[in-house]
Amino acid sequence: MKIGEIVKNSIKYPFSDWKKLLMFGIIVMMSSLNYIFESMGVLQSEGITLILLPISCLFGLIFGLFVYGYEIRIFKYSLAGFEELPNFNNGFDLFVDGIKVFVVSIGYILPLILIVVVGGLFLGLTAGIIGHNVVILLGILILVVIFYLIAIFPVFLMALANMAFYDDLGAAFEVHEIFKKISNIGWFNLVKLYIINIIICLVVSIIGALIVSIFDLISLKIIGALFIILIVVPYIEIYIYRSVALFYLSEDQGYLVCEKCGGYYQLQSGESPEDFSDTCECGGKLKFVQDLNDNSAEDTISEKQNFKDKLKSLLNNKWNLAFIGVLILVICLVGFTSTQKAVVTxxxxxxxxxxxxxxxxxxxxxxxxxxxxxxxxxxxxxxxxxxxxxxxxxxxxxxxxxxxxxxxxxxxxxxxxxxxxxxxxxxxxxxxxxxxxxxxxxxxxxxxxxxxxxxxxxxxxxx
Missing domain, CATH: 2.60.120 (Jelly Rolls)
Known part of the structure; x- marks a missing residue:
């Protein structure tokens, strides 16, 4: 399945069953009671806040795990070929899957925690020595954190998809297998889907914000808050998990074709070109192609050469260069602005x-x-x-x-x-x-x- 087909299917998927979409929205709402209370203005009093805040936190933790569990069920149903939203039966399984997602989240965020802790200790110990350069180092640390979050999120989602596919918590941490899966589908395709998903989520969020502003104008702020919680947030989450599941299934194993004798071998599930030598039994060179009828899809079996060819193609397109430049500029501006706001002179x-x-x-x-x-x-x-x-x-x-x-x-x-x-x-x-x-x-x-x-x-x- 191509990226365009994945996106179209995923956009329609949340509306495959309105009742289940709203049911998921109710669970999301129960995990976000603090947001609802703030929208209702009931947290103005310290006494009421002391009562409602612990309750909202407890509900947020419990129902948050059910939200995670249902997202994994979306993975499982999508990977199994179902075209409708999954049911909400077997609540205990949802809760257990939610705990698994929480564990995986901690595992993938640990490197970031180590980066922040080590970087913070280094800045604290050397602040008196490096003087004003601490601002530059703080900016670099912030940029590293931003780059890590941007890079790890799609890999994290693929890890959850791998866990759902094998129904095994350990599968989420089989980094080599996950990377091989992504390589077979194409890293460039993953980046393309990632960018498209960001754009779609932004568009949906903007539409939601406009609708909320209309409710605010007619003094119905709570209705706007409920619309965001019951429709917008569930739609975005369902869309993302559906698209990643379809992407996980989109692997086209492809073929190894001999340039000399013309023979070919169709790769099986789980196999990669890297698993084979680069020469045929006849002595000819093997090349990897996605489609026997599409010569333009050919690619060398060497992973390094594969990366170089895609990089060269990317850089030859002026629009791709412009997009990359704008993306880097935005990231740098965010890091610089955050640094400026954090420093008290x-x-x-x-x-x-x-x-x-x-x-x-x-x-x-x-x-x-x-x-x-x-x-x-x-x-x-x-x-x-x-x-x-x-x-x-x-x-x-x-x-x-x-x-x-x-x-x-x-x-x-x-x-x-x-x-x-x-x-x-x-x-x-x-x-x-x-x-x-x-x-x-x-x-x-x-x-x-x-x-x-x-x-x-x-x-x-x-x-």
Missing amino acids: NSTLIGTYNVGDINPVNGTVITAIPSGTSKIRMEYNLSWTQPIAGNSGLTIEGYNVNVTNENLIYQDNSLIYYKVLSLDKNDKNKTGTLYLDGSSIKCLVISQAGVNGTIKIYSEKTA
Whole structure:
């Protein structure tokens, strides 16, 4: 099956059974309750968040495994030749297959974790020696991570397909066999399918975003969120797994043809040109062809020469060169932008306060924020004491103008940030960090009731 046929079949496949598509959407929704809660606006209160967040995380873990399991079942049904979405029976098997996917994911992400850990340790140990070059090395590390993720994802999907085909967890880690399978089909074909899938997923996502924006305009944000979870996300996942399954089956074994005697041998399933010598019994040279009737499909048996020919063909096409150039430019820009955002050039302590000294007698603490501040960082260490009246807590107010104790009462319209850190009798040495928008806040006003401890306020300026 050619790439075009794979894509057409996979686009239609999710709609082969609307009921099963919606059923899968419900499972996806149960694994994404946190997204639903945020869309409904029910996570605004800290109390409700403390209750719903653990529940949504638990549901996300359990139903997430069922989602993974159903994706493997899509592989199995597609590899077996079925043209409709699989059933949802045997839930235990779905759960077990989901665990297998989780294990495989960890196995393929471990090298990335090692890269990040080793790279982070190297940067941390040498930061004082290499100075400003640490920014360049950080950018290189980010690019390595991005390239790894881009390169490993299609291989990871082929590994899952191999696991589903043999119904064996170990088959997902038979890297040599997986690479041989991809080589037989064609690495270039895998890249082509990968790029087409990215484009299709982007188009579907854009259509979904437009529909969601329409619901937002008519104050039906929750309907838009449900549309994304129930239709868009399941469609994309089903499409991807279907296309990879068909790609896995698209291997055309091809033929070894002798240039001298004209004899040929049809390769069997699991066989590769590399398994044979490059000479016929008559002494003639063997060549690999996909189709006996298509001379243009010929390729040398040498893997290196095969790669060189495809690379030469790729580079001779100006549109391919332009696409590769744009892709490299985008990746570099993403890495550079991420590096710039991650680097803080200056962090200045602008105030350290003993919270116990902030009282009705001494007045509130008013801290002016230096111009050019992009972010305000407040570190606190607080303990409960008996308040004179009411509840214990530290109040932080941010104003977009400079205020004083004398005119504070008249500045309600200038208040743009308000937060209360509440404490109870069991809170001792409660620590934490708050980050505020320094570009809009000109000064902070801090007051307290029944609180002891310290607070430190920093001004951060980024490049």
